[in-house]
Amino acid sequence: MGKYHHGDSAIYESMVRMAQDFSYRYMLVDGHGNFGSVDGDGAAAMRYTEARMSKIAVEMLRDINKDTVDWQPNYDDTEREPAVLPARFPNLLVNGATGIAVGMTTNIPPHNLAEVISAIHLLMDNPDATVADLMEVLPGPDFPTGGIVMGKSGIRKAYQTGRGNIIVRAKVDIQDQKNGKQRIIVTELPYMVNKAKLIERIAGLARDKEIEGITDINDESDREGMRIVIDVRRDASASVILNNLYKMTLMQTNFGFNMLAIVKGAPKVLSLKQILIYYLEHQEDVIRRRTEFDLKKAQARAHILEGLRIALDHIDEIIAIIRQSQTSEIAKNQLMDNYGLSDKQAQAILDMRLVRLTGLEREKIESEYQDLLKAIADYKEILASKDRINQIIYEELMEIQRKFGDKRRTELMVGEVLSIEDEDLIEEEEVAVTLTHNGYIKRLPTTEFKSQHRGGRGIQGMDVHDDDFIEHLLTTSTHDVLLFFTNAGKVYRMKAYEIPEYGRTAKGIPVINLLGVNSGEKIQAVVNVTGDASASDNYLFFTTVKGVVKRTPVQEFANIRSNGLKAITLKDDDELIGVTITDGHQNVIIGTHDGYAVSFDETTVRSMGRTASGVRGIRLRDDDFVIGFDVLKPDSNVFIITEKGYGKQTPAADYPIKGRGGKGIKTANVTEKNGHLAGLTTVDGQEDIMVMTNQGVMIRFNIATVSQTGRATLGVRLMRLGDDGQVATMAKVDPEPEVDETVATDATTEAPVDDQTVNADATTTEPTTDSNDSNE
Structure with a gap:
């Protein structure tokens, strides 16, 4: 080791890496003993290990004794060492490289040998091949430890420019x-x-x-x-x-390409194609120098054989000359003079053993001579033809590919991987989002609320003060986008998971701490948008307290600034009551506080811009206002609940589709017993309903437990309320299997309340006008 490097420790460490199957894609050293592990264990001391070149490493040195490469002095000028190896395969790509020393860094990943050779073959067949063409056969790195490379854009950039980054995952x-x-x-x-x-x-x-x-x-x-x-x-x-x-x-790392190599004594960042071209140029030089070496050797041997052939043709005379000469020098000179032999030929004759005089040996000499003549002609043809040199390179690489090629270890995943955002770290689950009258918001799993029989008192949903109660509740996914619409007609945006999670009885956090809501604004509606809003074909349907409606494409709300955007232009005495998503071809029903409802086709409301004011949806009676609306499907039921906890569901067929802007028909008989309407929505018969009171009590029941009655009926008691209790709001949630009732420490449950269906006044329906008066 001391002949070629001044430090045996550095040599041993390098040799150890060459013997590690997790460091080198194709090991160049066949080691015996402890050479370390992927756990970071070090190799045994050099006195305990043995090593030899692997079979593929031999191919790196093949023909080095045929003057195929230049030699240079070693570090102390006492020995000579090769400046570069013949390398019958491009080890720079196959095993990669890290660092050149002397202040230069390089970082080239390992590749699959068979794929690299296929890329060379492709380039030889088509010198105009692009990086994209080369990537068809050499798609990317192939690490010894396997793993998954995410996407190809980083690979493509690195192969084109010499620099790039890829993401590698376990x-x-x-x-x-x-x-x-x-x-x-x-x-x-x-x-x-x-x-x-x-x-x-x-x-x-x-x-x-x-x-x-x-x-x-x-x-x-x-x-x-x-x-x-x-x-x-x-x-x-x-x-x-x-x-x-x-x-x-x-488990996920970035590998940065820096394909820096020494080219003709100078550092240069290379593309994939440049590396392959320089390798081919090197191989052409190796083949040419090897052929020149073989040619000179063959010519020298043929020259000797020509002299031996002359000697065999005049064997008796030559023997006589040798016997008559006093010294070998005299004999050699006589042979040179008499037969025109060179010094080497004459010396070869003098050195020839007598056994070569037999007939069989004569045939061997003649056969060898003829073979050499053919070889010499072939060598000269190779040196005169670049095509022959390329053919030799092609065939020798194919032989290497056949002997040492193997399957790819690293998987290349199609499609790019984006950086891992917060959303990727949050489990997607159904959650409930509540917003109180005083603006406190929180998120909690819907499993916090167990399904109960209707008529129960429910369990405590949160602790509220006398001046606060839950006003909005919706179920959504943690990954969905929530749009918050204020009474002033502005909209704000937030991901559901960005809302802090609190316990069932916790109050939550002021929504102004999360959104840039202006002073005096109040959140009136919260809508969840699933998927990419910018690619949505759906619409947002707006309804105001004064009965104004508007239909705007969801795409208009794809990019919401942190300080919000105007969602609808309102008159001074109006406020936004609700927003829902439609496909643009639905029927809509609107319910009022005094118990009236109107239903119409949403297409009667033309599509408007984000800042438009809208048109009249329902003509309100004196002192009446809108308390709810929803999409009305033909096979659905209309569910209503009153402030006193009474409710019912009625087939959609009982609500005929009329023109937009009418006064509506009676949907509930408002009395002192049941109170005014508190909410209206549509159901398909499978949902659970969550009802919240102004005292913070929640109850959850399946809609199937609510009797289906006609439009002109009172309904049944759905919830028993405490003193001064009123239903504040309600929401639909996905159903869950009914379980045994859970009794909380601060609430009790009751047995189901018998249905109490009461006929309303016989003459409560008023004519519906079809006015389409504009509110613009």
Whole structure:
């Protein structure tokens, strides 16, 4: 080792890496003993290990003794060493490179040998091939540890410019267990990631509660391969935990390409095509120099054989000359003079053994001579033809490909991976979002509310003061976008997961702390938008307290500033009551505080811009105002609830579609017993209904428990209210299986209340006008 480097330690460390199957894609050293592990364990001292060149490493040195490369002095000028190796395959790409020293850095990833050779073949067949063409056969790096490369844009940029970044992820599998739990199985890691340190990092994150839901982690790796098992808590999402692991650990890494190489003594950043071109130029030089060496050797041997052939033709005379000469020098000179031989030929004759005089040996000499003549002619043809040189390179690379080519280890995932955003780290689940009259908002799982029989008192939903109560409640996904519409007609935007989660009885956080709501503004409606709003074909349908309606494409609300945007232009005495999403071809029903309802086709409301004021949807009677509206489908029922807790559901067919702007028909008989209408919505018969009072009490029941009655009926008691209690608002939620009633410490449940269907006054329906008076 001392002949070629001044430090044996540096040489040994380099040799150890060449013997590690997790460091080199194709190991150049065949090691025997402890050469370290992917856990970061160091190799044994050099006195305990043995090493030899691997078979593929021999191909790096093949023909080095044929003057195929230049030689240079070693570090102390006592020995000579090759400036570069013949390299029958491009090791720079195949095994990659890291660092050149002397202040220069390079970072070239390993690649699959078979794919690299296919790319060279493609370039030889088509010198005008583009990087895109080359990527058809060489799609990207192939790391010894496998893993998954996310997307190809980074690879393409690196191959085109020499610099770029790619995202490499561990290969994982999420397995479902019989006990309902899930496991994350890690079988491959990104390149150069220390497995032991990764496991330690994951354990630390779980222990410190930075990643919730991990119950255990075990390393089950063996000689068959890597296997890290991460156990997930039953109520946790394995995919969310995995996204956290990608973001917070080295299960996802960035590999930065910097394809810097020394070209003719100078550093240069190379594209993929340039690397392949320079390699081909190097191979052409190697083949040419090797051929020249073989030609000179063949010519020298043929020259000797020509002399031997002359000697065999005049063997008796030559023997006589040798016997008569007093010294070998005299004999050699006589042979040169008499037969026109060169010094080397004459010396070869003198050195020839007598056994070569036999007939068989004569045939061997003649056969060898003829073969050499053919070889010489072939060598000259090679040197005179670039096509022959390229053919040799092509065939020799094909031989290497056949002997050492293997399958790709690293998976290339089609499609780009975006950076892991907060949304990727939040489990997608159904949640309830509540907003109080005084502007306190919170998020909580819908499972906090168990389904009860109608007529129960419910459980305490939150602690409220005498001057506050829950005013808005909706169910949504944590990943959905929520649009907050204020009484002043402005709209604000927020993701559901951005709303802090609180317990069932907690009050929440002031909404002004989350949104830039102006002083004097109050949130009147909250709508969740699923998916990409900018690509939506749906509409937002607006309704105001004064009965004005407007229809605007959802796309108009794709980009909402932090300080909000105007959603509708309102008159001074009007406020926004509600907003819903439609497909643009629905019927709509509007209900009022005094118990009237009007239904019409939404297409009678033309599509308007975001800041438009709208048109009249219902003509209100004196002192009446709108309390709710919804999309009315033919097979749905209309559900209403009064301030005193009475409610019913009525078939949609009982509400004929009339013209926009009419006074409406009677939908509930308002009496002192049942109170005015508190809410109106449509149901399909499967939903659960959540009802909230001004005292903060909530109850959840399935709509199927509510009797279906005619439009001109009072309905049944749905909820018993305490003193001064009134229904404040309600919301539809997805149904859940009915369970045993849960009794909270601050509330009780009651047996179901018998249906109390009461006929309303026989003459309550008023004529409906079809006026379409504009409010613009």
